[in-house]
Amino acid sequence: MIRVLLVHDICLFRWALAEVLDRENDIDVSAATTRDATDRVRAVRPDVCVVDAESPEPTGQGILRKLSKLAKGKGPGKSPALLVLGSAHRPGPLRRAFEAEALGYVDKEASPVQLTTGIRQVAAGKRFIDGSLGFGFLQAADIPLTRRELSVLSLAAEGSSVSEIAGVLHLSTGTVRNYMSAITRKTGARNRVDAIRISRGEGWL
Structure with missing residues (x-):
C-alpha cells in the first residue's frame, strides 16, 4: 500500500483530489493544508507527498523546502518523496520544486491516470516528469533571478x-x-x- 499525503490549501480541491486517489486499491490517501503538512508527515509517515508547486513559499522556507528538509534516513522523520503539481506556463514554481529535490512532476491539467502513474513511479524511487511540462522546465532554466x-x-x-x-x-x-x-x-x-x-x-x- 502506498501512503500518500495530499497537501493543498483549497479545501474543495484537496478533498476532491483525495476522493479520486482513494478509489485506487493500492493508495491510502490523507490530506492536509500547508500549515499542517509537516505535522501530518510525522503522524502519517507517507511514502509520497503530492504538493501544489505554487504553494506559497516567499521566504524560501515554504512547504516544499520544509518537506525536503525533514530528517532523512530511518525513523519517523524520514522524508517522503515529493510529487508536485505544476504548469508549463509557470516556470518559477517548477524551478523551486526542482531545487527542493522533488522526484515527480505532473501537469495540473493532466488526467487522474497520469497522477496515479506518477505516484506509483515516485513511490518506487523513480523520477517521473509529465511530458507536457517540458517547455516549462526549459523556461525555468532561463530565469535570470536567483x-x-x-x-x-x-x-x-x-x-x-x-x-x-x-x-x-x-x-x-x-x-x-x-x-x-x-x-x-x-x-x-x-x-x-x-x-x-x-x-x-x-x-x-
Missing part, C-alpha cells in the same frame, strides 16, 4: 516594505535594497513595481 532574489521579489509583490522583507529573510535593509537593485537590472525593469509586473508575466512568481 532563489534569494525571487524570495525578495515575492515578498515585495505581497506588499512588504524593505524593512519587513529584511525581517522575514533575516537580512539587513541595505542587503534587501541591493537585491532589489539587482532584480531591477536583471529583469530590465524601470523600478520595483515594473520588476514585479515582468516577473508575474513570465510566470516566475
Whole structure:
C-alpha cells in the first residue's frame, strides 16, 4: 500500500483530489493544508507527498523546502518523496520544486491516470516528469533571478516594505535594497513595481 499525503490549501480541491486517489486499491490517501503538512508527515509517515508547486513559499522556507528538509534516513522523520503539481506556463514554481529535490512532476491539467502513474513511479524511487511540462522546465532554466532574489521579489509583490522583507529573510535593509537593485537590472525593469509586473508575466512568481 502506498501512503500518500495530499497537501493543498483549497479545501474543495484537496478533498476532491483525495476522493479520486482513494478509489485506487493500492493508495491510502490523507490530506492536509500547508500549515499542517509537516505535522501530518510525522503522524502519517507517507511514502509520497503530492504538493501544489505554487504553494506559497516567499521566504524560501515554504512547504516544499520544509518537506525536503525533514530528517532523512530511518525513523519517523524520514522524508517522503515529493510529487508536485505544476504548469508549463509557470516556470518559477517548477524551478523551486526542482531545487527542493522533488522526484515527480505532473501537469495540473493532466488526467487522474497520469497522477496515479506518477505516484506509483515516485513511490518506487523513480523520477517521473509529465511530458507536457517540458517547455516549462526549459523556461525555468532561463530565469535570470536567483532563489534569494525571487524570495525578495515575492515578498515585495505581497506588499512588504524593505524593512519587513529584511525581517522575514533575516537580512539587513541595505542587503534587501541591493537585491532589489539587482532584480531591477536583471529583469530590465524601470523600478520595483515594473520588476514585479515582468516577473508575474513570465510566470516566475
